[in-house]
Amino acid sequence: MRCKKFSIVGILSLALFLVSCTPDPGPSAGQVWQKILWLGTLGFLGANNDGLVSFMRILVFILVFALFYLGASMVPGLGRNIAIVVAAVLAIISVIFIPASVLVGVGAAYATLTSVILIGAPIVGGLVLFRMIPGETRAGIAVRCIVLLVLLAILIAVKYHALALMK
Secondary structure (H helix, E strand, C coil), X not given: CHHHHHHXXXXXXXXXXXXXXXXXXXXXXXXXXXXXXXXXXXXXXXXXXXXXXXXXXXXXXXXXXXXXXXXXXXCCCCCHHHHHHHHHHXXXXXXXXXXXXXXXXXXXXXXXXXXXXXXXXXXXXXXXXXXXXXXXXXXXXXXHHHHHHHHHHHHHHHHHHHHHHHC
């Protein structure tokens, strides 16, 4: 065990010595920082608008890989490692050839669907609550009026923010 540690330290020392003996100067701190920013903005995935398409490519890769891995793991006689490699290769090929406009379109459609659900769920719930409250007594009528006022406030807030977005 001790000999193994010394051999690892020796190999690392030799590697550091060989790297430090190059005639070219190393990268400056600014170049290293630019490379870090390039990786952080997902620049290695191609030029796009503010990294949105690159981020969506990563998310689609994860989704496609999971689906392909599920399918590949069901094939009898195919080992786990081979299923991972096959799923990764097919997912990479799939993600690379999806055009950016398709990714943006799918993202916009998903965002629209999510916002409609998030805005519509309280409204539908309020209307269901309004219909479930009996309106024969004064208390029932008062609660129904309160529910209607809350629904009206929600709709006015949605209208205000929608008009602010259009300007």
